[in-house]
Amino acid sequence: MKKLILFVIGIIILSSAMFFTLNETTHNHKDLVKSSNYKQCLNKYEDVCEGLECGIIQGFRDINKEDYGRNLIDIAESIRPILGYKNGAKIGITILSIAFHEGKLTDEQKMLALDKISTLKYRDHDLYGMIDPTLKYIRIAHESGDKLKSTRGDLNLALIISYFQGYEFASAMIKSLACEVQGDTPEWYKLKTQAMVSLAENQLAIKQPQKALNLLSNIESNSWAYSEEDWRDYYIYSTALKAEAYLYLNQLDRSEENLKLASLALIQDKSRLLLDKRILIAVVEFKLAFKLHQFDFIEKNKDYLLSIANSTNQIRYTKMVYKTMFDYYLATNNINAFYELNLAYNILTDDFQSASYQLLISNKLKQSENNHLNNDNEQSMFLLKIGFVTLLVISSLLFLTILKIKYLNIENYTDSLTGCLNRRKFMIDFEARTTKEHAFLILDIDNFKQINDTYGHTLGDEVLENVASVIISVIGREYHCYRIGGEEFVVLFYGSTKERAIMLAEKIRHNVEDLNLCHDIKVTISGGLSYSLTDKDTYKAADSLLYIAKRTTKNIVINDF
Known part of the structure; x- marks a missing residue:
């Protein structure tokens, strides 16, 4: 039954992707409108910019739009120093979006801009916002016939689904992509490594630590494809994931050993490929401290870890931190703190529930240009979107109804807690x-x-x-x-x-x-x-x-x- 449900979800997501592609194809004439909106946003950021932010904005304004393509890499790199600022990621998204819509970019340059925009949206905690540039990236890659970039785009979409807690479906997508990762160039091996690490992380999320370890044990052979600095980034992340896996297997000595190796490598790290490695190390270290009964460490770091848990994009990190705190308060018999934390966690998980696969379908309609409905063409396109989504929803509901009737007995015969027959x-x-x-x-x-x-x-x-x-x-x-x-x-x-x-x-x-x-x-x-x-x-x-x-x-x- 689980596989069938995943299949249905897959149909919905793929249909959504088709809808978004149709929407973008038929709305090329709106690029100028979007560009104008981004320019207005840049004006607002310029009014409140601080120090280096102002210089980056002015530097971008000094570039003629005919030169956006030739200078795109420099434009993207210029944003890096302001990522620590309050509006740094938003300014970067705005600048690259203007370059995308106004510049005469090649397909290669468009995909570069879209990839950077998606990454910046992740930095800005806008997970839903990552979907649109990723789907555009996939469409351009498919149209250009670039197999490597097409596969990379599909992998990025699977990662986004993981952020929405769709671990099993994302894993199924990654496994299906494995047969497409067939090239012998360093770039193909980098893509293979990223897929293996992502799949291992999903296995940990669904409590399959041994499978995660099996995957992580194979990535060392791909190190030749990276520079020393970039490989250190993957070494840190994969070693921290191994520490987490050994933690679940209750092999605390091996967990502690891998955590120390990851922490030592982190001291030398200068790469920014994997943005969450510091957070991952901190969360695993926190959970290991409880297993080792290092309660002083937990008490000292709990506020910092809870602040991470409340703001990270990785919901599984949030659950790990809160679960550790629950166990800690129970172990120290601090019942009042336990119930207060449980209340905060329930509020947080309510927010998580709203971030689901349904966002991939319904909320796109909110992007309709409601202020331009008087225009007959725009109104027709809006009605077309409504009709398309209505047809999609009706078809999905019909399919789900058929499945429910056919497989109702399976659910009636299964114990929901243990998965045993009832x-x-x-x-x-x-x-x-x-x-x-x-x-x-x-x-x-x-x-x-x-x-x-x-x-x-x-x-x-x-x-x-x-x-x-x-x-x-x-x-x-x-x-x-x-x-x-x-x-x-x-x-x-x-x-x-x-x-x-x-x-x-x-x-x-x-x-x-x-x-x-x-x-x-x-x-x-x-x-x-x-x-x-x-x-x-x-x-x-x-x-x-x-x-x-x-x-x-x-x-x-x-x-x-």
Whole structure:
């Protein structure tokens, strides 16, 4: 079902891209209007500019528009010194936009300007604003037949989707681009490296640290394509990501080692390819400090990290910081601070929810030139946009309705918290399959009520998710796991030997016991395993064995084989 939903989202996004392309193609005559608007913005910035900003604006005004193309690289580089100013990024966006609309630029120069504009919008925390220049970049690259730049544009669009928390769909896009990264030039290898790092970061966002490490271990072979300074930038970022991955795997020594390597390299760093590397190092260092119980460090740096969390474009950094603070306040029994922080986080996450894929479709209509509706041509184009989007929405809703009807049973049979099959599906399968030879395993988490009472239901839910994950990873696709009650799980071993059922049950128990959870919580499970015989109720038999296990030593699976 998840893949189908991602497919639907893909259709919507690609249709949106087609709409934006149609919009830009049929509105070339509006370039002069846009240029005029940007010039008015530049006038406003000139009225409030400070020091170097004023010099940059004046320097741009001194260039004739016929010379914008020839001087485009110098214009872009001139903006770099003012990026630390309040309006620095906005001034840069405005200057490059004027050059784009008024200059006689080649396709190569247009793509350079659009790439810089998108980067500056990221610096200005305007994630939605990055979409338009990126789609223009993709269109020009496709029209020019430049395979490298076309692939780079598609990758940039995938990164933007990641910023909107579309990690899995963005990962699917990046993987689909992998087959297109086939050149042997340094530029192709740089693109391959960027894709691998981005994919690894998405894997970390969805808690797949081992997959992220596998990706990051392969990028060293691409270092030859970079200058020493530029490669140091990727080395710092990828090493910090490794530190984060080892943190999730609870390999704290290796996490600390990689974090130190990244921090040492950062001291020598002068490159600006990857803008978030300092933030990434700070966030991982903060999370590692909690794991190592370095509470003085957390107390000293919490205000700084929260300020980062509240302003960064990377929502996953925000969640990492807040999660660390929640754990810290619980560990130090500071309940008042915990609830105050939780209130602030809820407000922040409400804002996150508004930044979704829907922005890629609906908000573009707000850019309609409402002040020019008296013009018949503009009014016709506005109605065309309305009709196009209406058709897109109706088609999408129809498709979603069909999918919902067809796959409703899948959702009805799945436990939303753990991803296991639910009790309703269990009753159906139990009646249908237990007429044949089978083994019945029922598992219960030991002392689960005590965990909920001590640490709260949020942590209790995390325990349930982790236990379910262990069960599913052990049994694979061969058998099914069901959650039939609060902390009770069932596995039906149909077509299995007694020995294999015992082995898998014991492996589940052992792997749960080895789980590393926050607050150093140790989780164990008890179970009853019954093998079917003539006229035997394996459900009741396994439940009785579970009762014996819970009443004796716990952390044991008893069978009646």
